[in-house]
Amino acid sequence: EVQLVESGGGSVEPGGSLRLSCAASGFIFSNAWMGWVRQAPGKGLEWIGIIRRESDGGTAEYVSPVTGRFTISRDDPSHTLYLQIDGLRTDDTGIYYCTTVDFWGQGTRVTVSS
């Protein structure tokens, strides 16, 4: 059974940082492109970025609003995906999902407020 379990969310002040993690199981993690999607309260789904598998270069792509502040990385031996978020803004508030596109985690909530 495929499982994606996010963690690391919480409440932070503007300008702060968070590191989200996603523990994956039930599939060959090293073969998968992985991504992060967020959902602001009461809003739709928004892609943050993706990271390719190592055999496809292992590089990451980001959407414009987060470029330079968000960093996606992966650790294949531990089957873990990461999202480092720096310079948090109030509009970064939302639920952050880890996904392979076909499978999704339950999400972790990030609240940015002073």
Add this chain to the structure above:
Amino acid sequence: EVVLAQFPHSLPVTLGQPASILCRSNENLVFTNGNTYLNWFQQRPGQSPRRLIYFVSNRDSGVPDRFNGSGSGTDFTLTISRVEAEDVGLYYCMQGTRWPWTFGQGTKVDI
């Protein structure tokens, strides 16, 4: 950026009756390899998204056969042949043909 427009934004449905959602792209979604990376997702209240359809018309494992995807190029449709109570929620189309991948704004389906 590929923009996906969904119609309608809100869809009142009747149990047992069909329902359809249109997803229109501002660009052709056929990739260079000939595949069209158009997906449909369902998000029930309080839950994570669940993929229903990939490559326009392929149902994911466990998805009831009352869900059908169709279309090509720039216009795509998700049809529920006979709506059931458990189908209430938000539905999103999503393209993975060009980065940044994008979602439609969502369609709320309720009874």
